[in-house]
Amino acid sequence: MNARIKLIKPYISFDEVADDIKEIFDSGQLTKGQHVDKFVEGLKGYTKADYALLTTSATTALTMSLKAIGVKAGDRVAVSDFSWPATCNVVEDLGAIPVFIDVDIHTYNMCPIDLEKKLESSFAGVIVVDALGNPSGIGQIKEICHSHKIPLVQDSACAIGSSVDGVKVGAIADLTCYSFHPRKLLTTGEGGAIMTNNDQYAQWLTIKLAAGASGVKGRGLDFVDYGYNYRLSEIQALMGWMQLLKLDEITAERNAIADAYAATLEPLGFNRQKVDANVHHNVQSLIFTVPTGMFRDALIDHLASQNIESTLGTYCLSATTYYLGKYNDLQKNSLWLESNTITLPCYTGVDVKTVTDAIGQFV
Numbered sequence: 001m002n003a004r005i006k007l008i009k010p011y012i013s014f015d016e017v018a019d020d021i022k023e024i025f026d027s028g029q030l031t032k033g034q035h036v037d038k039f040v041e042g043l044k045g046y047t048k049a050d051y052a053l054l055t056t057s058a059t060t061a062l063t064m065s066l067k068a069i070g071v072k073a074g075d076r077v078a079v080s081d082f083s084w085p086a087t088c089n090v091v092e093d094l095g096a097i098p099v100f101i102d103v104d105i106h107t108y109n110m111c112p113i114d115l116e117k118k119l120e121s122s123f124a125g126v127i128v129v130d131a132l133g134n135p136s137g138i139g140q141i142k143e144i145c146h147s148h149k150i151p152l153v154q155d156s157a158c159a160i161g162s163s164v165d166g167v168k169v170g171a172i173a174d175l176t177c178y179s180f181h182p183r184k185l186l187t188t189g190e191g192g193a194i195m196t197n198n199d200q201y202a203q204w205l206t207i208k209l210a211a212g213a214s215g216v217k218g219r220g221l222d223f224v225d226y227g228y229n230y231r232l233s234e235i236q237a238l239m240g241w242m243q244l245l246k247l248d249e250i251t252a253e254r255n256a257i258a259d260a261y262a263a264t265l266e267p268l269g270f271n272r273q274k275v276d277a278n279v280h281h282n283v284q285s286l287i288f289t290v291p292t293g294m295f296r297d298a299l300i301d302h303l304a305s306q307n308i309e310s311t312l313g314t315y316c317l318s319a320t321t322y323y324l325g326k327y328n329d330l331q332k333n334s335l336w337l338e339s340n341t342i343t344l345p346c347y348t349g350v351d352v353k354t355v356t357d358a359i360g361q362f363v
């Protein structure tokens, strides 16, 4: 039996940060220090977005973004239907109504035709997802939102390092949200960020994310609003910054691994997630649709029996027990993708041949 082949391994080791972590402990400055400042500046420099605001997760980043654009109870917010539930949970949590938009069967991203069809009464916002890190089609969604004056929030939880026409995800939509969860290419354990070029959103978010403080009053802070604490610590920011330095290298390597898989799997009838010609995909997750007639879950079980981790692509939000029960608005492409996609191991040094051989035995 081969050694366990995992789905992903983080692109950071203890040795890379050991000296700085010791310095953080020695200094006693565990939060709000130079590493947070460096990471914020690093994210801005990398994406060329004007503002970066750190949060504890993409979930908190999305919630704050919806609040920034003024979403309130009863509002309708369009959401891509093929995603992790956080994408619509943040809408539901504000008492607003998620309107599920079906996805393109090839890119897995929000279908512009379905968005336009459902636009008849106006949306307070649109949350478009870069499914598995792929921002294909964002240009068209952005045009629709701009022409209807609807704020666009890009759920780029998976997409740091991806770009469209050379513009990094983070500098495209009105607000962009990253996740730094360990399944992502840049991880701080848990964490997230909001990127924006909009001065007004940035100013509002800066105050809200500082417990409502802006400037000083007497000997203390001036709390001009109520607010929140979704800060990242110095150690988390240090980890993030270290990975940012090698992010382009990581995404190039993941594309090469994806090509190696595709060379063997496509002739067997597997199809890789489609990426538009103007897009650089970070390959956050390496996804294929399984050949017609193949039972995807049986393939996952077969790989597990060979000590190889794999999993479904992601979820059809409108089919989850909660959202189906409440809204009964199933999206058909998204549902099909949930049952017919598989995520395969992808990281530095992954043994592609062992995985593709195991798949070959199953076909």
Ligand SMILES: Cc1ncc(COP(=O)(O)O)c(C=O)c1O
Pocket (backbone or CB within 6 Å): 056, 057, 058, 059, 060, 083, 084, 086, 087, 129, 155, 157, 158, 178, 179, 180, 181, 191, 192
């Ligand atoms: C598309 C998408 N949005 C949001 C999230 C939530 O991210 P977090 O775990 O950082 O809250 C995820 C997490 O996997 C995701 O894939």
